[in-house]
Amino acid sequence: MDKENKVLELLNVTYYYQTGEQRLTILEDACFAFERGKLYTIVGPSGCGKTTTLTLAGALENPKSGEILFHGKPLQEVGYTKYRSDKIGIVFQAYNLLPYLTPLQNLLVAMEITSNPIKDKKAYGKKLLGRMGISEDQMKRRIQKLSGGEQQRIAIARAIAADPEIILADEPTGNLDHETAGEIIAIFKELAHKDGKCVIAVTHSLFFAGEADVVVQLENKKLLPQEGQL
Amino acid sequence: MNYIKRAFHSIIFYWKNALMLCVIDTVLAALILSGITIYQSCRETGNDLKEQVLAAVTVRNAKPMESDSPIGKNQLSYDRALEAMDLLPSKLSALAYSATAGTNGLKSYRSAEQSEQYPDDGQFTVCGVSSTSDYEAFQNGEITLYQGQHITDERNRNAALISTIVASQNNLTIGDYISLDTYYEGEDTQVEIVGLYDVITTKSHTGAPIKNTENIILTTTTIVFAMNGNRQIASATFKLRQADSIRASIPDLEELFSTEPDDVIKVVVDDQDYRFLSGSIHLLTTVSQIMMVSAFLMGVISLSVLAVLSLRDREFEIGVLLAMGEHRLKVILQLMIEMLVPVLIAIGISTALSSFLSRRIIFIFITNSSILTETDSIAVLSLLIISLALIVIASIGTIFQILRFQPKKLLQKMG
Numbered sequence: 001m002d003k004e005n006k007v008l009e010l011l012n013v014t015y016y017y018q019t020g021e022q023r024l025t026i027l028e029d030a031c032f033a034f035e036r037g038k039l040y041t042i043v044g045p046s047g048c049g050k051t052t053t054l055t056l057a058g059a060l061e062n063p064k065s066g067e068i069l070f071h072g073k074p075l076q077e078v079g080y081t082k083y084r085s086d087k088i089g090i091v092f093q094a095y096n097l098l099p100y101l102t103p104l105q106n107l108l109v110a111m112e113i114t115s116n117p118i119k120d121k122k123a124y125g126k127k128l129l130g131r132m133g134i135s136e137d138q139m140k141r142r143i144q145k146l147s148g149g150e151q152q153r154i155a156i157a158r159a160i161a162a163d164p165e166i167i168l169a170d171e172p173t174g175n176l177d178h179e180t181a182g183e184i185i186a187i188f189k190e191l192a193h194k195d196g197k198c199v200i201a202v203t204h205s206l207f208f209a210g211e212a213d214v215v216v217q218l219e220n221k222k223l224l225p226q227e228g229q230l
Numbered sequence: 231m232n233y234i235k236r237a238f239h240s241i242i243f244y245w246k247n248a249l250m251l252c253v254i255d256t257v258l259a260a261l262i263l264s265g266i267t268i269y270q271s272c273r274e275t276g277n278d279l280k281e282q283v284l285a286a287v288t289v290r291n292a293k294p295m296e297s298d299s300p301i302g303k304n305q306l307s308y309d310r311a312l313e314a315m316d317l318l319p320s321k322l323s324a325l326a327y328s329a330t331a332g333t334n335g336l337k338s339y340r341s342a343e344q345s346e347q348y349p350d351d352g353q354f355t356v357c358g359v360s361s362t363s364d365y366e367a368f369q370n371g372e373i374t375l376y377q378g379q380h381i382t383d384e385r386n387r388n389a390a391l392i393s394t395i396v397a398s399q400n401n402l403t404i405g406d407y408i409s410l411d412t413y414y415e416g417e418d419t420q421v422e423i424v425g426l427y428d429v430i431t432t433k434s435h436t437g438a439p440i441k442n443t444e445n446i447i448l449t450t451t452t453i454v455f456a457m458n459g460n461r462q463i464a465s466a467t468f469k470l471r472q473a474d475s476i477r478a479s480i481p482d483l484e485e486l487f488s489t490e491p492d493d494v495i496k497v498v499v500d501d502q503d504y505r506f507l508s509g510s511i512h513l514l515t516t517v518s519q520i521m522m523v524s525a526f527l528m529g530v531i532s533l534s535v536l537a538v539l540s541l542r543d544r545e546f547e548i549g550v551l552l553a554m555g556e557h558r559l560k561v562i563l564q565l566m567i568e569m570l571v572p573v574l575i576a577i578g579i580s581t582a583l584s585s586f587l588s589r590r591i592i593f594i595f596i597t598n599s600s601i602l603t604e605t606d607s608i609a610v611l612s613l614l615i616i617s618l619a620l621i622v623i624a625s626i627g628t629i630f631q632i633l634r635f636q637p638k639k640l641l642q643k644m645g
Contacts, residue, residue, distance in 0.1 A: 060553060060638035085555025096550045100243030101236070112232050113556050 005035040006072070007165055007198045008057060010223065013066035015049070015056060026052045028221040029066065036165060039192040039199045041209045044218035050202040051170055053218060057200060058090055058168050059083045085114045089159030091201075093171035095151040097143045103129055103154045104139045107161040114162030128157040132187065149180035156187055160197070167191060169201035173208055185211045233560040237567035244540075248572050251536060255576030255617075256583075258529040262616055263577075263584040264591055265522035266609040271588070272515040279508055285473035285501035287318065287480075289487055290465045292494040303327075304462035308451065310487050311466035317482055320470040323364035326454040326463040328356040329440060330410050339395045339444035341435035353440040356410055356447045358454030362391055362425070364467065365448060371430060373443065378404045378425030383450045390421040391448040394428050410447070412457040419456055421449055473504035514592060521591075526620060533624030537569065541628050545635075552637040562629050566621060573617045581610050 010032045016025040026049030034040055034057075042050050055061045056068060059080045068075050075083050089110070097106045107125035111118050118124055129139050132153035138146060146154070152172060159167050169188065173181035185208055191197045192213065201208065209215050215226040241248045291305040304326050311324055330353075338353055359365045362380040367373045373393075381389040390408065397403060404423055411418045429443050439445055455461050470476055480497045487495045541548070551561055 055638040058553065060636075081555050081557065083555075084553060090553050092550070094546075096546055098236070098547055098550070100240045105239065109236065109551075110554055113551075113554050 005037065006033045007036050007070065008034040008200075009069040009072070010056070010063075011067045011069060013056065013063040013068065015052060015061070015063050025221055027056075027063070027223070030221065030223045032216065032223040032225070034166070034198050034200060036198045037192055037196045038213040039188055039211070040201065040214045040216055041212035042200065042202045042216045042218060042223070043204070043209050046204075048218045049221075050218055053223070054168050054170055054200065054202050057166070058088055082115070086116050086162060087164050088166045088168055089162060089164040091152070091155050091159045091167065091169035091172045093174045095148070095155045095175075097151055097154055097158070099143050101143070102140055103134055103143065103146070103157075106143070106154060106158050110158050110161040114164075116163050118161075118163065125157075125161060128161060129154065132157045133183075148175050149177075149183065152176060152180075152184055153187065156184070156191075160191060160195070165198060167197050167199045169199065171203060172201055173203065173205055178207070181205065181208065233556075233564040234567060237564045237571070240564070241568055241571055244568075247536075247540060248568070251533075251569065252572035252575050254532050254536075255529075255573045256579045258525045258532075259573070259576045259580035259613060259617065260583050260587055261521050261525035262529075263580045263609060263613045264588045265518040265525065266612050267584050267588040268514055268518035268591060269522070270606070270609060271592075272511045272518065276508065276511045276515075279504060279511065280472050280474060282471075283473060283504045283507055284321075284469045284471060285476050285499065285504050286467055286469055287320075287476060287483070288465055288467045288498045288500070289314070289483055290496045290498075291487065292496045293490075293492055294494075304458065304460075304464045305493075306463045306466060306487060307489060308455070308461040308463045308466075310489065311463060314466065314468065314483060314486055317486065318468050318470055318476075318479055320468040321364075323360045323467040323469065324358075324451050324463045325365070325465045325467070326358035326451050326458070328358065328410075328412060328454045328457045330354055330356050330412050330457065335400075336408055337396070337399055338439050339393065339399065339442055340439040341442075344435055344439045344442075348439055353438070354410075354445045354447050355440055356449060356454060356457065358449055358451035358463075360451060362448045364469075367443065367446075368427075373427045373429050376426045376428040378423070381424055381448070381450060383452055386422075386424055387450055387452050388419070388421050389424040389449065390453075391425040391427055392423055393444040393446070394426045395444045397423070397426050408447075410449075410453070410457060417456050417459075419453055421447075421453060473501045474508065476501060517591070522616075526616065529620045530623050533569065533620060534627055537565070537624055537628045538631075540568075541565070541631055548632060548635060549637050552635060558632055558635075562625070562632055565628060565632075566625055569621050569625065570618075573621060577610065577613055577617060580613070584609075 010030055012029045012031060013027050014025070014029060015027045016023050042053055044050050052061070056063055059068070059075050070078050070083060070087060078087070097103070098109065101109065104122070104125050107128060108121055111121045111125065126139065134150060134153060134157070138150060143151060156172070167188070172188070173184050176184060188199045188201065189211065192199045201212070203209055217224045217226055289306065289311070293305055295303060308324055308326070311322055315322055336352055336354075340348065357365065361382045362368065368375070376394050378391070381391065392402065392408075402408070402423060404426065406423050407420050408423065409418060409420050427448075433443055435442055451463065476499055480499070483497050484495045487493070548561055552558065
């Protein structure tokens with residue numbers, strides 16, 4: 001694996017849920033490296049810990065043991081808040097756009113939070129939304145007046161608005177029909193292959209998984225790569 | 231799109247919540263501001279009362295008189311009364327009596343019954359007062375000035391006021407002179423009539439005619455001292471400001487006026503007006519304090535509940551912002567601004583309402599109140615500080631929750 005392309009690395013990561021005396025282990029000494037310019041999908045049965053793995057990658061949770069490295073540097077050193085605001089963008093299954101803002105304003109929030117330098121934020125936001133197929137008219141509408149597919153495209157635009165290196169997506173096509181899901185997957189592929197982002201998506205969809213560069217199987221508390229088509 | 235702009239967009243989007251908050255805040259702010267206004271007005275009025283509503287302290291010597299003492303013998307030292315002025319910075323009204331007989335055939339007023347009983351004519355009571363307008367009978371409305379002017383020690387040393395009846399039956403008018411003889415060791419003297427008084431409340435004319443109100447000749451203490459041959463007075467009345475502290479001076483007055491072992495110094499304090507008014511002011515002050523405290527507590531409770539409810543509805547939003555790397559402090563500040571804006575609007579509305587409301591509240595407790603209620607900038611500033619404190623206190627629960635929020639849990643909940 002090309003060391004320079006390695007963006008995110010899980011090193012002997014263990015994570016479990018403790019309820020009283022019962023312990024549910026999700027990851028045990030799991031190791032995996034994610035590279036830029038690739039679309040990864042994490043697959044596995046329900047409840048195996050796919051979303052938990054994503055939250056660990058997003059620094060929304062800390063591993064019980066092991067380390068997560070960003071460009072070889074532990075997240076603790078990068079700083080969790082800085083990592084979240086500058087280095088990653090998250091796409092949620094339920095889109096979770098701020099309802100009191102327009103699509104463009106939602107993007108401006110992400111641009112305001114990040115410390116990454118972005119010139120002419122408004123123009124850049126419009127450009128991103130346009131790239132996602134959102135018209136000028138739709139950019140000014142209230143979020144609730146847009147379809148699920150449109151909202152997910154805006155959510156993706158928001159995730160990349162701060163120009164992060166990693167995009168984490170939790171079931172991004174879970175609420176969409178097959179055709180719209182196809183459009184969203186195409187956007188993710190474009191972000192990975194054209195923009196050089198590292199896109200990591202958790203999915204149940206075999207169709208989505210089949211489109212990924214690398215399918216990561218969460219099995220026996222380990223992350224196992226399956227290169228190429230399923 | 232920073233947290234301040236987000237807050238304003240959120241207020242517009244959730245306008246129903248903001249409106250409800252604004253209505254609640256307006257009611258509470260109006261109560262607090264009215265409370266502050268009433269409280270301030272009461273304090274100012276209370277201070278004014280101390281300056282404007284005078285209390286009277288009258289000192290007499292109740293030592294039993296010897297049987298052969300002439301009528302109207304004075305038993306209190308005028309010089310001690312002057313000394314007392316240092317003890318009680320006040321206006322002194324001294325009263326000195328001198329029983330005397332009018333010369334030049336001056337006839338006193340007698341009822342038919344008295345004419346039979348007391349054939350001797352021409353006995354008057356001469357009262358020396360520092361200022362005739364301070365004389366008790368004038369003060370309580372028993373007599374009133376009919377013509378001419380009041381006299382004071384300083385201005386009219388040889389002046390006198392007589393009753394209209396005596397003037398009429400002796401064909402006397404203002405500008406005429408009468409001679410005052412004395413039974414004492416002092417000097418007879420002449421005084422000019424400068425005023426006539428009417429007797430409004432007629433007492434029963436029993437006993438010696440010298441005691442009839444109509445037969446009182448009011449003059450200056452200087453004249454009476456000259457007639458009596460000493461500087462003794464019957465009573466000294468001190469008109470005092472700072473009526474609330476007057477009673478503390480009683481022992482000092484008693485000690486000052488006791489010159490002989492058998493002296494019985496009586497000090498009577500008349501501060502009823504002050505006590506009545508200050509009682510009303512005290513009641514209003516208490517009411518205003520209760521208003522402020524209860525409105526503040528209601529504010530804390532209602533705003534806390536609203537903040538917690540609002541937070542529950544917007545957990546996802548906070549989760550998203552935290553997941554995007556927003557600082558918790560900025561999330562807290564956004565929510566506080568969303569609370570502050572309706573509060574500021576409420577302060578504006580309540581400022582306009584508070585003067586009217588304060589007057590209505592005062593009217594409930596004191597029907598004929600002269601307390602002025604104007605909401606000033608200090609009251610508004612106080613309300614602003616109270617409101618900010620209220621927001622901070624009401625936000626404590628919210629702040630605590632946000633600090634505890636785990637974006638991952640919110641993310642999973644949303645998923």
